[in-house]
Amino acid sequence: MRDMPAIRVDVLVIGHGAAGLFAGISLGKDYSVAVVGNNASATSLSTGCISMISQEAESRSGGRIDLESMAHSVHPFSDIIERSAMNLETLLPEMSQLLFRALADQGLEMSDDLFHQHPLLTNLGTDYNCSSAPAHTINGQLDKMAGSKLAVLGVAGGLDLDPDLVRLLFDGKRFRLRTNSHWASIKGLKGRRNCGPNEIAEVFRSEEAIEQLIGTIKELDEENVMIPPLFSLSNYASGMTALRRKSGRNVFEAVTPLSLPGLRLQGAMEKAAQAEGCRMLKGRTAVELQIENDVVTGAVLSSRTRRRLYHFNSLIIATGDVIGGGLAIKGREIVDPFDSLKVATFPPRSKKTAEPGIAEAVEETGYLVGNDMRLISKNGRTLRNAFGAGAALAGFSFPTGVGLGGSLLTAYVAAKSVQEVN
Amino acid sequence: MVTLRENGCFKCGACQLACPVVSLEGMDKFSGPRSLAVEAVRFGNEVAGTREDIMRCTACYRCGEVCPAKIPLPERILEVRRRIFQQDLALSGHQRIIENIDRFGRAVEPRQDRFQLEGDKGKEVLYFPGCIGELRLLDIPRSTVSLLSKIGNVSTPQGWLCCGAPLEKLGDWDRVKSLREKNLRLFEGFQAIVTSCPGCQTHFTQHYSLQALNTIEYLYEGKRLHPRPSVKSKKLRVALHQPCHLARTIGPHVIDYAVELLQRTAGVRLMEMADADRCCGGGGGVVAGHPDVALRLAQAKVRSALEAKADLLLAPCPFCVTNLRRAGGIEVKDLVVFLDENSPKKN
Numbered sequence: 001m002r003d004m005p006a007i008r009v010d011v012l013v014i015g016h017g018a019a020g021l022f023a024g025i026s027l028g029k030d031y032s033v034a035v036v037g038n039n040a041s042a043t044s045l046s047t048g049c050i051s052m053i054s055q056e057a058e059s060r061s062g063g064r065i066d067l068e069s070m071a072h073s074v075h076p077f078s079d080i081i082e083r084s085a086m087n088l089e090t091l092l093p094e095m096s097q098l099l100f101r102a103l104a105d106q107g108l109e110m111s112d113d114l115f116h117q118h119p120l121l122t123n124l125g126t127d128y129n130c131s132s133a134p135a136h137t138i139n140g141q142l143d144k145m146a147g148s149k150l151a152v153l154g155v156a157g158g159l160d161l162d163p164d165l166v167r168l169l170f171d172g173k174r175f176r177l178r179t180n181s182h183w184a185s186i187k188g189l190k191g192r193r194n195c196g197p198n199e200i201a202e203v204f205r206s207e208e209a210i211e212q213l214i215g216t217i218k219e220l221d222e223e224n225v226m227i228p229p230l231f232s233l234s235n236y237a238s239g240m241t242a243l244r245r246k247s248g249r250n251v252f253e254a255v256t257p258l259s260l261p262g263l264r265l266q267g268a269m270e271k272a273a274q275a276e277g278c279r280m281l282k283g284r285t286a287v288e289l290q291i292e293n294d295v296v297t298g299a300v301l302s303s304r305t306r307r308r309l310y311h312f313n314s315l316i317i318a319t320g321d322v323i324g325g326g327l328a329i330k331g332r333e334i335v336d337p338f339d340s341l342k343v344a345t346f347p348p349r350s351k352k353t354a355e356p357g358i359a360e361a362v363e364e365t366g367y368l369v370g371n372d373m374r375l376i377s378k379n380g381r382t383l384r385n386a387f388g389a390g391a392a393l394a395g396f397s398f399p400t401g402v403g404l405g406g407s408l409l410t411a412y413v414a415a416k417s418v419q420e421v422n
Numbered sequence: 423m424v425t426l427r428e429n430g431c432f433k434c435g436a437c438q439l440a441c442p443v444v445s446l447e448g449m450d451k452f453s454g455p456r457s458l459a460v461e462a463v464r465f466g467n468e469v470a471g472t473r474e475d476i477m478r479c480t481a482c483y484r485c486g487e488v489c490p491a492k493i494p495l496p497e498r499i500l501e502v503r504r505r506i507f508q509q510d511l512a513l514s515g516h517q518r519i520i521e522n523i524d525r526f527g528r529a530v531e532p533r534q535d536r537f538q539l540e541g542d543k544g545k546e547v548l549y550f551p552g553c554i555g556e557l558r559l560l561d562i563p564r565s566t567v568s569l570l571s572k573i574g575n576v577s578t579p580q581g582w583l584c585c586g587a588p589l590e591k592l593g594d595w596d597r598v599k600s601l602r603e604k605n606l607r608l609f610e611g612f613q614a615i616v617t618s619c620p621g622c623q624t625h626f627t628q629h630y631s632l633q634a635l636n637t638i639e640y641l642y643e644g645k646r647l648h649p650r651p652s653v654k655s656k657k658l659r660v661a662l663h664q665p666c667h668l669a670r671t672i673g674p675h676v677i678d679y680a681v682e683l684l685q686r687t688a689g690v691r692l693m694e695m696a697d698a699d700r701c702c703g704g705g706g707g708v709v710a711g712h713p714d715v716a717l718r719l720a721q722a723k724v725r726s727a728l729e730a731k732a733d734l735l736l737a738p739c740p741f742c743v744t745n746l747r748r749a750g751g752i753e754v755k756d757l758v759v760f761l762d763e764n765s766p767k768k769n
Contacts, residue, residue, distance in 0.1 A: 039488050040488045045436060045490060159449065192448065192450065194448070194450045195448055284675070303675045304673035306673040306676065307675075325492075
């Protein structure tokens with residue numbers, strides 16, 4: 001390992017998933033911001049949905065899933081908000097607007113009707129109609145279709161979404177759908193097989209391929225049509241809109257292994273952060289924090305064979321939970337990989353009778369934050385210039401598939417706190 | 423030591439998506455890191471069946487970077503190649519590299535022109551030209567020495583041999599070790615080792631346990647590079663390709679230096695190129711083993727540079743420069759050569 005000369009930025013954000021990037025998007029205009037990431041964000045592997053809140057909170061909120069109900073119900077966030085000078089009434093619309101605008105500029109647009117239906121709910125990462133994600137709050141989409149007919153349309157030559165398999169999985173049992181499987185033959189894929197999503201996206205850059213698919217969809221009897229992810233970020237919004245408008249069907253994307261949605265959201269957020277002036281420091285991992293008198297003065301970033309010390313005025317840690325690689329496991333304990341910050345477990349959201357298993361511990365354990373999302377040092381002192389965001393925080397590591405809304409909200413509040421002190 | 427038995431793969435497909443060869447060629451042409459480094463190797467010694475396929479990997483290290491389970495995929499691929507090599511299964515283009523090294527101590531055959539550093543300047547800075555610099559792209563070592571000489575006394579020991587990096591990619595570890603022993607004896611006593619080849623630099627770091635510096639690092643930290651003020655009013659639009667061995671094995675902090683040096687160079691406008699760190703196809707023995715694959719990767723990179731509206735494509739790596747030039751369509755230059763051209767000729 002070789003040390004390179006130290007360097008200074010206004011704000012260092014560690015973590016380049018949804019939380020880290022949104023913190024960057026919120027601050028990039030006003031400060032010099034560097035966002036550090038190891039190139040394997042959990043966001044890029046996720047369903048890419050920006051939906052909100054747990055199933056339980058959803059039922060508590062009477063089925064209405066939005067940021068507001070989340071902010072009020074998820075411990076410890078409601079406490080933080082109550083103690084801080086922030087006002088949810090203004091915070092939430094502000095945050096949504098910033099998010100929508102930043103992503104729309106990068107090609108992920110949201111339809112108006114959705115906005116009016118749920119003013120604070122979006123899952124722009126894929127599309128409102130994404131489906132078959134694991135235990136996703138939005139996969140109520142399939143429940144809404146109950147009793148109707150669903151066509152699962154595979155693309156011949158593509159690896160993603162085998163319609164015959166999906167038909168077997170869906171038919172009758174869970175979703176009460178009448179499902180049929182179909183294959184579309186697209187000229188650009190003729191004679192090819194096992195094409196991955198990047199190659200498929202390449203083929204569907206052409207108008208001709210899209211028109212051909214529209215023709216196939218029009219011939220189907222079913223009103224709902226599930227397709228594999230076909231478009232990359234560059235023509236995602238226009239492609240999906242064309243498929244829906246021109247075919248007159250409810251066309252939606254499935255989320256399956258080897259899909260594009262998480263990557264697409266990741267790409268849009270990275271571009272948005274850069275558009276706001278953030279520097280992306282990819283391929284790097286923060287390995288050490290330097291703390292003096294309750295102030296974090298520096299972070300050492302390691303990149304393979306080189307290390308470089310970064311100084312900053314403010315630090316945001318958004319490294320993700322244990323599954324995302326932000327926290328470490330030592331024996332049976334979940335620990336802070338920097339060995340500097342306080343890690344805590346928040347009470348489970350349902351009453352527990354037994355010791356939590358590892359799966360529950362993963363969900364409930366994370367960095368402890370105090371007022372204004374300030375991180376706490378391992379000896380219990382509130383840090384003056386370091387803030388936490390996203391799934392790295394105790395109480396914010398939602399089960400896989402619940403969506404990225406919570407991460408975005410905490411990131412926005414952390415960014416607000418940075419603005420307060422600088 | 424890389425073992426092939428351990429397995430943490432949960433089939434997320436991130437490596438397959440990130441692989442530049444899979445995305446360009448399709449999975450029916452190149453089965454990809456997961457298939458080669460995780461699935462195929464479960465069958466122990468029957469790795470021979472992957473011979474053609476695995477030699478399409480450019481050893482760009484991208485898969486290892488995106489793997490959320492942190493499986494050392496690139497290292498595993500190299501381990502599979504070692505096992506294939508043990509069964510005498512080298513491709514013909516690779517056989518030629520081995521013959522060159524046995525005959526000339528270089529990965530490529532010498533021609534009339536060859537870079538030579540005259541005079542003995544003591545044991546201050548060891549400059550390692552590498553095979554491609556010494557025998558093919560002579561402007562790289564010339565520019566490097568011209569720039570390094572402003573900071574220190576530069577010399578190259580007589581009798582140096584290929585660092586061994588190309589052989590590592592082919593799986594020929596016996597030769598790798600023999601070259602290393604001979605070179606290390608010549609390297610003794612030097613205060614610093616500098617090279618303009620990220621392939622050599624990576625190999626010295628990983629397999630010689632030496633802290634070799636890239637010329638870019640030496641120049642940046644030496645603070646002696648004062649680019650010549652530009653007289654032209656129109657700025658030259660350049661794109662910077664990020665070689666895999668700098669961006670991913672030595673580490674992207676060095677790329678930050680390169681970007682900063684370019685930004686300081688008068689008359690230069692650095693263009694934002696999409697996927698600047700995507701492999702150009704120049705590494706991993708693919709140019710020799712599957713030249714068609716290497717060419718298509720280079721063409722994709724040139725397209726990115728043209729889309730970025732660049733007039734000049736810079737790459738701080740002799741392997742990248744060589745392969746990118748095969749694609750044509752844009753002028754390609756080594757970064758060090760460009761920096762030398764844009765700095766004053768006298769101290």
